[in-house]
Amino acid sequence: MLQAMKEIRAIGSVCQRITPASFYHVSRPDASLKTTYDSIKDYGSYKNNIFTHRLPESTAEQSPLLVALHSRLSLPKSYSLSTLSQALNLIKFEGLANNFGLNTLGKTLLSYYVSENLLIRYPRLPMPVHNLAIDAYMGVNTLYDIGKSWGIEVDTTTKLEKHLSQEPEFMRYGKLRFLDESAKKSESKEPGVFELTQEELSSVKNDNTYLSREAEAYASAVRSIIGGLYTHEGEEATKSFIHSHILSRKLPLDQMFQFSKPTRELVRLAEKLQFSEPVEIRLIAETGRLSSHAMYVAGAFCGTDKLGEGIGSSLQEAKTRAVVNALMSYYLYSPVSQDGSPVKLPSDNDYKFEGIVGGGDVAI
Template sequence: MNLITRRRMLFTNNLLITKHFSRKNSSLSTKDVEDTTDTKNTEDTKDTKEKIPSTLYSLAARLNLNFANQNLLLQAVTHKNFYENDLTNEGLQVLGNHALGLYVAEYLHLKYPLLPLPCLQQAVTAYCGHLTLTVIGQEVGLQYVVRWNNFTDEELFLQGKEIPKKNKSVGKSREPVQRITQGTAISHALKAIVGALYIDKGPQSARQFIHDHILSRDVNMKDVIEIKEPKRELSALMKRLKRPSPISRLKSETGRLSYAPAFVVGVYSGTEQLGEGFGSSVKMAEFRAGKNALLQYYLKEAKDFILPSIIDSHEKQATYIPTKVGDTPPRL
């Protein structure tokens, strides 16, 4: 065997060995890629589960929220200026705001049937207004889960952050976001939770949530209602009820010539005392007496009334007897 034949044999053997190991390494690398892909998919699944923080589950437990889709609760606490997510609570907040107004106004209108419209609006605001919802949200811990940005577009630009130019869900130009406070974000989130309940569980669940967490709170209605001209308003009310015109009478006084006088005035319709007030002057006592008389009339509570919103079946509709509501005009 000459030298050339030996070299050809060595070259052929080396080529076969190289092809063998290359195929083996290729199969190993394919298996490694599959394992890497499986690991990555597992990690992605874990990341998807971890998108909902544990604090949000704690909030759901405190408020007894049992959503079929937990991502709906995450959307409810995401303000529209939170740039990192396209799903925001803007639509849920609008729905929840109307549901709050409906169920709160329904309850107060039946509980205080003689309450005039301006006073009813003041009472509704006291129960579900911006400040009240902010306080309720802070008490249940919404400040720890609400997602929002306390930056304007200009500040984000100065920080070098990307600002979205369009709203993907609508497909139109997005208006510049103004600065909002944490209280606003909390208030909107609480309204959005009501809206999410309305969509996910139905109107009965939303109504029950409002009664449990909003209407169950103690609100002093006498401090809420504002009456600017009690004397004129009381005179118009007595005339409408066809009763004698109200007359103010000084019941008692002390220290008229001192630095701290005190007067007690009662307001009467015929022989019936409608209200009583005190003050450091006769005029102040008369003002408070008139206001006290109006509040006693307006805040007469109806007992054992039935809310129309709980009538959810034809059987209940057949036996439903509407509660008699007063007809106090909005302006006297």
């Protein structure tokens, strides 16, 4: 016994020497930022010594790409071109300020307005669908698509190529910069063939999809442009920008549900909502069993109330469609205010809560 205790203690001390426990859970500052401080607990004294400067406005004005992008997005006059150029820069070590902060700011604003919109407009959305709906509005793939539609170009040429083609220096300030010199050279020449970087390889999922660095860079640029709008114009302008560019897209919510046991789910839901009568599936109409292509219309009823209806070419299909229709009409409920307009959002002026709070998911 004593022997074993000693061994454990010995093993413990070895482990401590190799990996101190504090290494695991404490977030450490990024060493590349060369952070210095007087005392580790004095957070006010933290200072990054990496040299960065902002692009002078006079240089940014000479970049036609920046001027055009500014005008294409109809950004306000106060939105400086140097901020726009900063939003397109993801490179940390070139002396120019990058978009790290703007990206974080934009992401926070986006997630606030998108989730506010979904929670108020679709209060009964089940959690898994709600999360995917947020991704559908502001996930990397969607923001990549938006960035592409805004006509943001990627800086893919090396310094040598730029020199040889006598491209003016300020052209690159209007392009999306995320590739370092070595990555630019290894562009694959074969169309449709992509060479993945090490981090892209690690993001490959089971279904063979991955997030390309380009997609992430575009998404980051779009978020940063939104963050930049907040720094120059404030909250109202950012909100209307998000509503007009992000939330104006069509969300195919009706295609985002996958039910495994719909009938059982509907029954559980009815129990939870304390319906007075049991849920029944009834046949409403049919073309006749002996007709060449029989069609059936089934309905999910609770007493005399019809919850949903479905058409199918077999009784089973019609029944399942009716049940799914009933579930969808419950989950996709969207409240309207008394005058028929959509209900107000918490960030609107003189907001008064009008809708409902969803009751949560059911378990089967």
